[in-house]
Amino acid sequence: MFSPIRILQFSALLNRHRRKLLQTALTTTLVSMTAGISSPAFAAYPDRPxxxxxxxxxxxxxxxxxxxxxxxxxxxxxxxxxxxxxxxxxxxxxxxxxxxxxxxxxxxxxxxxxxxxxxxxxxxxxxxxxxxxxxxxxxxxxVDYVLVVKADSPFKSLSDVIAKAKAEKDSVSYMSTGNKGPLHLGMAYLSKMAGVSLVHAPYKGESAALPDVLAGRVDIGIMTVPFTTPLIREGKLRAIASVGNKRSALLPQVPTVAESGFPTYALPxxxxxxxxxxxxxxxxxxxxxxxxxxxxxxxxxxxxxxxxxxxxxxxxxxxxxxxxxxxxxxxxxxxxxxxxxxx
Structure with missing residues (x-):
């Protein structure tokens, strides 16, 4: 049998061991929490470009x-x-x-x-x-988009384009900034509404298409107002219709496609x-x-x-x-x- 003194000594030793275990656990938890706070997941956002x-x-x-x-x-x-x-x-x-x-x-x-x-x-x-x-x-x-042609094009309105396309199948071409992109779809939708066939010429961007529109190798450009306005003012391009819900504030004299005979058409x-x-x-x-x-x-x-x-x-x-x-x-x-x- 253990004496009372030995029992007390063993109990004190056990308590000291328990306290050490608790301190170790607390220290580990605090280190873990600190590491978590300083990790990228918790870093202040943004901390880089x-x-x-x-x-x-x-x-x-x-x-x-x-x-x-x-x-x-x-x-x-x-x-x-x-x-x-x-x-x-x-x-x-x-x-x-x-x-x-x-x-x-x-x-x-x-x-x-x-x-x-x-x-x-x-x-x-x-x-x-x-x-x-x-x-x-x-x-x-x-962003406002307009249909543009070179300045000396015979097309002075959207009606001229439709008339030519009806008289001669595949006689009118247009550019877009990507096959089956919004501009391609918008023009395909318009040609379907008008009952005509237009020839699609896709480009990587309006800058890439501009030389061909200016030279008349492509009949119609569907381009942004900010890109085309300087060229329109310089007399290098002519805008024949705006494709949005309303006329552009920069080109108020240019009618919308809706005003040009297609009242339900809009391409915002x-x-x-x-x-x-x-x-x-x-x-x-x-x-x-x-x-x-x-x-x-x-x-x-x-x-x-x-x-x-x-x-x-x-x-x-x-x-x-x-x-x-x-x-x-x-x-x-x-x-x-x-x-x-x-x-």
Missing amino acids: IVIVVPFSAGGSTDVLARLLARPMQEMLKRPVVVENRVGAAGAIGAAFVAKSNPDGYTVLFGGVGTNILNSLTIPETPYHPQRDFAAVGEVCT IWIGLSVPAATAKERIDLLNRALHHALSDSDVKSRMSALGVSPVGSSPSEFSAFQDRERERWLLMIKESGTALDK
Whole structure:
């Protein structure tokens, strides 16, 4: 039998051992928590440059707009905001790059109708699915587009184009910025409504198509108002119709397609910011606040107005719901275009 003294000594030793185990456990927990706080997952965002991916060529209107917004966004976020062009496949190359990027808020898509809606509806091999792979940040703006011809073209109105196309099948050509992109679909839809056949010539961007439009090798360009207005004023191009819901503020004398005999026609082109789908809501909200900060900048507003661009600004949920509605509208246009979209 153990004596009472031995029992007390053993109990004291056991208590000291228990205290050591508890201290070790607490120390391990605190170290683990500290390590977690200092890890990249918990680092302050942003702590490095943010890249805005423009899926079209440098110098085009989309690129110009992205660079215009980057400066005030950078001021608010306190980190560099860099614009990077990744061109090709009607915007699919740049969009796919963003879709497959880390969902950490550092890679942002400056995309629109083509990248966010049409590619997945018209190109089966598109390497991403916008509804699954993107999270909405916010709508940026709408951009006015016009149909233009070279200054000495015989086409002085959309009616002239339709008349020529009806008289001679496949006698009128037009350019777009990508096969089965929004401009291709818009013109295919218009040709279906008019009952004519137009020849499609896809280009990588409006800058690439301009020489052929100016030379008349392509009859019609469907291009942005900011890109074409200087050339119209210089007498090098003539605008024959605006494709949006209303006339452009920069070209108020140019009628819409709706006013030119197709009252239900409208081709609003919009641009927004998106990030990979699993991006944290807190980071999306911060990017949205940076977007609104940029759109409220007086210099940005005046320059966008001068470019014929209408700022929008919306919440992530509003932009997401808007894209759902747009997807249904464009899907209907695709179905009604039928074989015209194969040209």
